[in-house]
Amino acid sequence: MRKLRRKNLSAESLHVLDKMRELVEGHPSPPAQAKRLWDDKTNSNPRKKAFAEIRKVLGEMASGLDRCMYCEDSRGSDIDHYRPKSVYPSDTFRWDNYLLLCSTCNSKYKKDEFPVGESGEPLLLNPTTDEPAHHLELYPSNGKFRGKTARGRVTIDLLNLNGDRAEEMAETGCQKKGLPRGRSNALRILQALVLLHDAELQHGQLLEAERTRETILEATFSSLLLSLVCLVSKPQAAVLLKSGVPEALHRLIAEVPPEHREWIYAHRDAVKAQSGELGAS
Numbered sequence: 001m002r003k004l005r006r007k008n009l010s011a012e013s014l015h016v017l018d019k020m021r022e023l024v025e026g027h028p029s030p031p032a033q034a035k036r037l038w039d040d041k042t043n044s045n046p047r048k049k050a051f052a053e054i055r056k057v058l059g060e061m062a063s064g065l066d067r068c069m070y071c072e073d074s075r076g077s078d079i080d081h082y083r084p085k086s087v088y089p090s091d092t093f094r095w096d097n098y099l100l101l102c103s104t105c106n107s108k109y110k111k112d113e114f115p116v117g118e119s120g121e122p123l124l125l126n127p128t129t130d131e132p133a134h135h136l137e138l139y140p141s142n143g144k145f146r147g148k149t150a151r152g153r154v155t156i157d158l159l160n161l162n163g164d165r166a167e168e169m170a171e172t173g174c175q176k177k178g179l180p181r182g183r184s185n186a187l188r189i190l191q192a193l194v195l196l197h198d199a200e201l202q203h204g205q206l207l208e209a210e211r212t213r214e215t216i217l218e219a220t221f222s223s224l225l226l227s228l229v230c231l232v233s234k235p236q237a238a239v240l241l242k243s244g245v246p247e248a249l250h251r252l253i254a255e256v257p258p259e260h261r262e263w264i265y266a267h268r269d270a271v272k273a274q275s276g277e278l279g280a281s
């Protein structure tokens with residue numbers, strides 16, 4: 001999971017959301033009205049157009065190619081309400097309350113859950129407002145997350161981010177080992193691609209190198225690039241990373257488009273600031 005920058009929505013779509021929110025807030029039973037309007041949200045051309053744009057822009061904000069904003073494994077299929085509409089009906093039609101989730105994260109795990117702390121603060125991380133690096137750390141050896149904070153731990157548990165998702169595997173007959181195994185595999189694939197990119201640069205194959213950069217940034221679990229960046233400065237880097245990866249990674253990041261360099265460095269700086277390294281330098 002990584003911090004995602006929320007993009008702007010057109011004025012027309014924001015207007016549609018404002019109007020729908022007014023219909024919820026002015027109703028004697030806001031939760032029922034929110035549900036009714038949500039279930040029927042494409043019943044007019046302006047609404048249909050607005051929700052098509054919302055889905056498209058959420059996909060552009062997500063990691064890789066349209067990945068779920070929490071697990072990053074599956075394709076994002078559902079417009080999710082960060083604050084559930086059953087509990088916060090007036091947030092049903094707010095752009096900044098929308099996330100893109102896969103149906104497993106949305107319908108099987110998150111559902112209408114929204115744990116809050118003692119002063120009412122949300123415990124579930126919001127990838128568009130929170131910096132996940134402050135709360136989650138990846139164990140590269142097994143692909144599992146460690147919660148560095150209570151919010152990190154709640155997010156891992158609520159979305160089963162370390163689980164093998166045994167139930168869904170039983171349903172599909174799939175015997176694979178789930179998300180941690182997928183992340184562990186992705187770390188190996190990313191390292192291989194980082195080395196390939198470097199070889200292409202060295203051989204002057206610039207178009208091939210550009211295509212490899214796109215492949216890396218569009219890969220499933222592409223945000224694990226951040227874990228590689230953080231591993232480079234750790235004492236165990238030589239054991240955990242393939243030979244040549246730290247230098248090749250440095251050259252790769254110099255070549256990626258600025259908007260990608262921004263999230264990579266923001267994550268690295270968040271991790272450094274938390275461990276006190278930035279303050280000391």
Ligand SMILES: [Zn+2]
Binds near residue numbers: 068069073101
């Ligand atoms: Zn998901």
